[in-house]
Amino acid sequence: MNIQTPGVFELLGGIAYIISPWPLFYATLGTFLGITVGAIPGLTGSMLIALTLPLTFHMDSGHAIVLLVSMYMGAVSGGLISATLLRMPGTPASVMTTFDGHPMARAGKPGRALGLGISASFVGGLLGWVALVVLAPPLTRIAVRFGPFEYFTMTVMALVLIASVSGKSLWKGILAGLLGALVAMPGIDPSIGQLRLTFDRPELVAGFGVLPVLVGLFAVSQVIKDILDIEDRGLATELSLTGLFPRLSDAARHGWNAIRSSLIGIWIGILPGIGPNIASVVAYTTARNFSKHPEAFGKGSEEGIVAAEASNNAAVGGSLIPLVTLGIPGSVIDALLIGALVIHNIQPGPMMFVSNPEMVHAFVAACLVSSIFMYAMMLALVRPLSHLMRIPKALVLPAVMVFCVTGVFAYDNSWDNVWIMLAFGVLGFLMERAEIPLGPFVIGLILAPIAEAQLRSGLMLTAGDFSPILTRPASLGFLLVALAFLLWPLVRARRAKHRAPR
Amino acid sequence: MGIFVKLTTAACVAAVTATTALAADYPERPVRVIVPYGAGGSSDIVVRTIVNKINDLGVLDQPLAVVNITGAGGPVGFFRAKDAEPDGYQILATHLGLLTSKAVGTTPFGAEAFEPIAQSGSTRFVFAVREDAPYQSFDDFVAAAKAKPGELPEANSIGGALHFASVVLSDSAGYEPRIVQVGGGAERIKSILGGTTDHTLFTVAEYSNFKDSGIRALAYLAPERSDTVGDVPATGEMGLGDGVSVDTWWLAPEGTPQEAIDTLAEAIRAAMEDPELQESLRAKGVDPTFASGEELAAHIAELADVAMAAGPALKGE
Numbered sequence: 001m002n003i004q005t006p007g008v009f010e011l012l013g014g015i016a017y018i019i020s021p022w023p024l025f026y027a028t029l030g031t032f033l034g035i036t037v038g039a040i041p042g043l044t045g046s047m048l049i050a051l052t053l054p055l056t057f058h059m060d061s062g063h064a065i066v067l068l069v070s071m072y073m074g075a076v077s078g079g080l081i082s083a084t085l086l087r088m089p090g091t092p093a094s095v096m097t098t099f100d101g102h103p104m105a106r107a108g109k110p111g112r113a114l115g116l117g118i119s120a121s122f123v124g125g126l127l128g129w130v131a132l133v134v135l136a137p138p139l140t141r142i143a144v145r146f147g148p149f150e151y152f153t154m155t156v157m158a159l160v161l162i163a164s165v166s167g168k169s170l171w172k173g174i175l176a177g178l179l180g181a182l183v184a185m186p187g188i189d190p191s192i193g194q195l196r197l198t199f200d201r202p203e204l205v206a207g208f209g210v211l212p213v214l215v216g217l218f219a220v221s222q223v224i225k226d227i228l229d230i231e232d233r234g235l236a237t238e239l240s241l242t243g244l245f246p247r248l249s250d251a252a253r254h255g256w257n258a259i260r261s262s263l264i265g266i267w268i269g270i271l272p273g274i275g276p277n278i279a280s281v282v283a284y285t286t287a288r289n290f291s292k293h294p295e296a297f298g299k300g301s302e303e304g305i306v307a308a309e310a311s312n313n314a315a316v317g318g319s320l321i322p323l324v325t326l327g328i329p330g331s332v333i334d335a336l337l338i339g340a341l342v343i344h345n346i347q348p349g350p351m352m353f354v355s356n357p358e359m360v361h362a363f364v365a366a367c368l369v370s371s372i373f374m375y376a377m378m379l380a381l382v383r384p385l386s387h388l389m390r391i392p393k394a395l396v397l398p399a400v401m402v403f404c405v406t407g408v409f410a411y412d413n414s415w416d417n418v419w420i421m422l423a424f425g426v427l428g429f430l431m432e433r434a435e436i437p438l439g440p441f442v443i444g445l446i447l448a449p450i451a452e453a454q455l456r457s458g459l460m461l462t463a464g465d466f467s468p469i470l471t472r473p474a475s476l477g478f479l480l481v482a483l484a485f486l487l488w489p490l491v492r493a494r495r496a497k498h499r500a501p502r
Numbered sequence: 503m504g505i506f507v508k509l510t511t512a513a514c515v516a517a518v519t520a521t522t523a524l525a526a527d528y529p530e531r532p533v534r535v536i537v538p539y540g541a542g543g544s545s546d547i548v549v550r551t552i553v554n555k556i557n558d559l560g561v562l563d564q565p566l567a568v569v570n571i572t573g574a575g576g577p578v579g580f581f582r583a584k585d586a587e588p589d590g591y592q593i594l595a596t597h598l599g600l601l602t603s604k605a606v607g608t609t610p611f612g613a614e615a616f617e618p619i620a621q622s623g624s625t626r627f628v629f630a631v632r633e634d635a636p637y638q639s640f641d642d643f644v645a646a647a648k649a650k651p652g653e654l655p656e657a658n659s660i661g662g663a664l665h666f667a668s669v670v671l672s673d674s675a676g677y678e679p680r681i682v683q684v685g686g687g688a689e690r691i692k693s694i695l696g697g698t699t700d701h702t703l704f705t706v707a708e709y710s711n712f713k714d715s716g717i718r719a720l721a722y723l724a725p726e727r728s729d730t731v732g733d734v735p736a737t738g739e740m741g742l743g744d745g746v747s748v749d750t751w752w753l754a755p756e757g758t759p760q761e762a763i764d765t766l767a768e769a770i771r772a773a774m775e776d777p778e779l780q781e782s783l784r785a786k787g788v789d790p791t792f793a794s795g796e797e798l799a800a801h802i803a804e805l806a807d808v809a810m811a812a813g814p815a816l817k818g819e
């Protein structure tokens with residue numbers, strides 16, 4: 001394989017590119033819009049970028065790239081605000097942040113929760129950028145070697161991880177994960193293009209979209225719950241926004257966790273097809289399993305917030321790596337970015353360094369600058385946004401519903417999705433009542449199609465032979481990690497029991 | 503308040519009258535162009551480029567507006583366009599994916615549920631292998647594939663236009679690949695580069711993107727060579743058929759008034775005659791062809807027959 005890849009210094013040239021008025025303006029605008037859209041449940045970064053794409057037709061192509069990459073970074077970050085304050089993940093990537101961010105905010109420390117999330121996002125974004133500059137070529141070469149069996153076992157690993165961390169009961173976690181996988185089944189069979197489980201309903205031909213289900217499960221179910229105790233006028237206790245700025249001791253306490261989570265995010269970002277969503281699951285689980293206080297996860301653990309937010313931002317830089325070096329998109333948004341390049345008659349991939357070096361500079365610069373802008377803007381926006389928690393619910397809930405309905409409708413201009421969203425809102429409400437965790441459900445919904453498509457692709461390749469799952473080293477490795485994560489809590493629980501009597 | 507109600511009533515009456523007297527004044531409001539593929543994808547970009555040109559030229563009194571109705575790789579948009587009011591204000595822009603989706607049974611209808619407006623631009627496929635593959639020519643590959651029937655893995659996107667082109671090619675060359683579902687262009691190049699699969703097809707636009715990433719083209723699925731693709735032998739000159747051409751089709755729901763169809767076809771023709779648009783389409787790997795009326799209807803019907811005949815193969819039977 002002959003992939004020509006650029007050196008570090010060529011990539012650093014990007015910094016010079018961005019220090020001029022127009023790129024800086026577009027970076028500011030893009031980051032701001034990204035954060036706003038990310039913070040609103042139902043509106044996602046990919047939607048914002050898809051809608052912006054036609055507007056960039058007549059723009060300078062470098063400016064267009066800066067604008068779109070900044071939106072990407074902003075959207076991944078903005079989700080943590082609503083995840084923390086309202087327990088509604090603004091984007092799928094911030095699902096994991098609801099687990100600990102919201103309990104912490106309810107406990108009267110929203111400032112600390114947001115501050116940790118924002119700082120972790122910043123660290124993740126910066127490390128992702130460093131990886132983009134330094135590690136791009138070698139990592140991409142490894143990622144390209146991954147075949148369907150590696151992808152399959154890796155998604156299985158992520159599924160096991162999420163089921164093992166999210167609730168009180170492992171079995172309820174697995175139940176939720178499998179239900180999520182079931183919901184992913186109707187629609188077009190991804191491997192052979194045939195319809196399945198659609199019961200002859202044209203509305204089901206596309207299956208249940210992730211976005212309507214997600215908004216239903218988290219936002220609508222929360223609205224139903226809040227309506228039931230509408231008298232509750234938000235938080236009674238004084239909101240403490242102290243702790244917004246991280247202390248020096250935090251660097252020592254959370255530094256390693258942030259770096260480890262960022263590395264996980266970068267690696268998962270590089271792998272084509274999966275991005276920030278899965279990165280946050282894997283990093284969160286890893287953090288919990290290495291933690292000295294795993295019992296605090298899900299109840300307001302600082303480590304949980306740091307892991308989720310560092311990894312999803314790091315995945316942004318990571319997913320730009322194969323795009324810039326090979327022209328292969330690392331996530332859905334990256335595929336849209338490739339579309340933007342093509343509109344401007346630029347071919348992404350290794351030749352971009354020769355034919356359009358200024359485009360590569362734009363990518364690299366936008367990734368760095370939007371991380372920095374994101375940090376500044378989020379800190380500035382937190383104070384006004386945190387008042388959301390004190391507004392009477394009777395005023396907030398209708399507005400949230402309007403955003404949910406418009407966001408889901410705008411997704412593909414279809415009322416079917418709005419009904420699906422409402423139905424899953426009811427389901428989410430009932431699941432919470434039964435203490436079946438929502439996290440594994442969503443992750444099952446997102447991962448099951450990937451696992452299925454990859455496994456079947458692999459089986460088509462080997463004419464039905466399963467053995468490569470165990471004989472390919474990377475594939476076996478992922479399975480062993482999954483097993484270890486599944487067993488580790490049991491082992492630790494036994495050890496704790498042994499120690500306790502003494 | 504009273505005046506408002508009156509005005510609204512007047513507007514409603516006017517709207518009703520306008521619908522009946524469509525012929526002269528069409529279009530009176532923006533026309534929605536349903537694109538059943540994602541924003542930013544190659545099919546979407548081609549349609550948007552043409553729509554922008556039509557709007558810039560001002561050949562219609564009202565703008566065209568692209569609406570992406572995605573899902574299931576096309577069928578969701580097909581259903582929505584078929585069930586739209588046939589008043590000339592909702593049209594579909596698609597390609598032969600509409601025919602293959604009927605052939606494999608995803609939709610119970612194909613092109614016959616629509617009135618053809620126009621064809622604007624065609625693109626084709628390139629057969630490619632990894633740069634260090636042992637085959638120097640398409641003949642080498644066919645010989646190797648015939649020696650191991652059903653064993654050489656082909657990265658495919660099952661059930662769509664690319665699969666259709668692949669079935670037509672392997673039929674005429676007489677080999678049988680092992681079809682592996684891999685997906686879009688990015689996934690297929692990764693699969694080829696990583697050595698997971700042996701060969702694949704790329705659209706001309708994909709090929710232009712990837713040609714320097716470590717792949718080699720062995721055949722261009724067309725009657726003759728093309729400047730865009732470069733020095734790659736065409737299947738036509740090798741005696742392996744003309745290949746499948748993926749044309750952009752503009753279709754209206756059945757029952758749309760002929761005047762509306764003619765007006766839209768004329769607008770698309772005007773845009774396609776623009777040298778700037780032709781240049782920009784060529785840069786995207788699209789040949790700026792144009793057809794409408796009887797000629798287009800016959801072309802679509804002919805392809806529909808081929809697609810239906812390939813149905814079992816597309817379903818993997």
